[in-house]
Amino acid sequence: MTSTTKTLEAIKFDRKEIKLEILDQLLLPYSTTYIPIKSIEDGFQAIKLMQVRGAPAIAIVGAFAVVVDTYIYLQAATSNRPIGELIKSIDYLITSRPTAVNLANALNDMKTLIVETECENVNEKVYRALLHYATALYDDDLANNIKIGYHGYKYISDTLKQQNFKGPFSIITICNTGSLATSGHGTALGIIRSTYQSLSKENSNEEFYLQHVYPCETRPYNQGAKLTTYELDYEQIPFTLICDNMVSSLINSLNSKQVKDQSAPIKFIIVGADRIVKNGDTANKIGTFQLSTIAKYFNSKFTKEEQKIKFIVAAPKTTIDLQTQHGDDIVIEERPSNELTTLTGPVLKQSGDVGEKLTVGIATPGISVWNPAFDVTPHELIDSIVTEDEQVYTKDANGEFHLTK
Numbered sequence: 240m241t242s243t244t245k246t247l248e249a250i251k252f253d254r255k256e257i258k259l260e261i262l263d264q265l266l267l268p269y270s271t272t273y274i275p276i277k278s279i280e281d282g283f284q285a286i287k288l289m290q291v292r293g294a295p296a297i298a299i300v301g302a303f304a305v306v307v308d309t310y311i312y313l314q315a316a317t318s319n320r321p322i323g324e325l326i327k328s329i330d331y332l333i334t335s336r337p338t339a340v341n342l343a344n345a346l347n348d349m350k351t352l353i354v355e356t357e358c359e360n361v362n363e364k365v366y367r368a369l370l371h372y373a374t375a376l377y378d379d380d381l382a383n384n385i386k387i388g389y390h391g392y393k394y395i396s397d398t399l400k401q402q403n404f405k406g407p408f409s410i411i412t413i414c415n416t417g418s419l420a421t422s423g424h425g426t427a428l429g430i431i432r433s434t435y436q437s438l439s440k441e442n443s444n445e446e447f448y449l450q451h452v453y454p455c456e457t458r459p460y461n462q463g464a465k466l467t468t469y470e471l472d473y474e475q476i477p478f479t480l481i482c483d484n485m486v487s488s489l490i491n492s493l494n495s496k497q498v499k500d501q502s503a504p505i506k507f508i509i510v511g512a513d514r515i516v517k518n519g520d521t522a523n524k525i526g527t528f529q530l531s532t533i534a535k536y537f538n539s540k541f542t543k544e545e546q547k548i549k550f551i552v553a554a555p556k557t558t559i560d561l562q563t564q565h566g567d568d569i570v571i572e573e574r575p576s577n578e579l580t581t582l583t584g585p586v587l588k589q590s591g592d593v594g595e596k597l598t599v600g601i602a603t604p605g606i607s608v609w610n611p612a613f614d615v616t617p618h619e620l621i622d623s624i625v626t627e628d629e630q631v632y633t634k635d636a637n638g639e640f641h642l643t644k
């Protein structure tokens with residue numbers, strides 16, 4: 240189904256009919272097209288091609304893909320399907336994207352559930368256990384994002400009060416971490432949503448208010464330009480798109496100069512996460528690490544507390560990987576070179592209509608390209624890790640994170 244109606248619903252799962260459809264995010268922001276996912280293979284392709292993306296969303300789609308695969312098999316079953324075969328397919332699905340731990344966490348949980356049924360073949364009992372898990376994963380993600388939003392808003396509000404900050408402020412974010420990357424509301428963008436709801440100029444009961452958001456374009460896949468701007472526009476939160484390489488200049492002009500105008504300094508950089516390891520090191524979209532180093536540079540120049548910029552990571556606990564001690568051990572996905580050397584999108588006609596999809600070259604053909612999809616921000620550059628539970632990670636005076644839950 241294709242339309243121009245805007246939506247923030249990335250995943251549609253019909254719990255009665257057991258049907259899964261995902262919003263094709265490769266076609267956003269120009270058209271709203273849902274595509275059916277009917278098997279583990281469909282799920283694998285949609286995740287790998289990034290028709291669905293964002294750590295929580297890919298885990299949910301992966302889990303639902305296992306459910307529909309199992310359901311469709313049971314409807315048509317003419318022979319036995321050993322559970323070992325299903326587990327093999329799930330292992331294959333895990334390999335679709337390696338960095339975000341949510342997918343592996345969810346699918347490994349499902350494998351454990353399958354084994355715990357003690358069934359030899361895929362049957363109704365196995366299917367019921369998988370359905371229950373996947374629907375709970377979706378529902379919990381939504382509920383947890385609302386909590387992340389609230390905790391993030393509280394952190395922002397408390398920080399500004401402690402700093403005795405007054406007036407308008409701005410936030411920088413990268414990639415897309417909103418409704419489209421989750422089951423709804425979002426993580427980092429969820430914090431921005433919740434903060435804007437309580438601290439917009441019109442709604443704020445404090446001496447400060449959120450005036451503006453700056454989403455980074457997020458090269459090479461442009462999740463910021465295509466998806467975050469789509470969500471901010473949808474929500475009517477004031478924003479201005481910037482390229483990834485404009486961040487230092489932006490902060491310099493908004494924060495550093497003694498500008499006596501209405502400019503609202505950047506006070507927070509809020510990012511999502513694909514994997515947070517035991518010591519707090521965080522893998523997220525490529526470009527996140529440099530944002531943290533930029534914040535550190537400016538903070539070293541600022542003399543007053545009220546000038547400081549805080550770097551916040553927002554993620555559900557399903558993004559935490561306690562098996563990995565250190566960020567160096569995170570496997571970083573490398574993606575194809577054409578994501579850097581070409582641009583694909585629809586022709587925008589003068590009439591305003593959207594035309595044929597086109598791929599154009601933007602680099603010298605045949606060159607060598609490095610395209611890591613993520614980077615790792617060292618924990619010492621992170622001020623706070625916000626999850627659905629308060630204070631999962633606490634920071635000590637030496638800048639070390641400790642797990643408290």
Ligand code: MRU
Pocket residue numbers: 292293294295339413414415416417420421425426427462510511512513523524525612
């Ligand atoms: O490659 P993507 O688009 O899947 O990367 C997504 C990100 O890095 C997000 O910031 C992260 O997954 C958090 S989503 C709530």
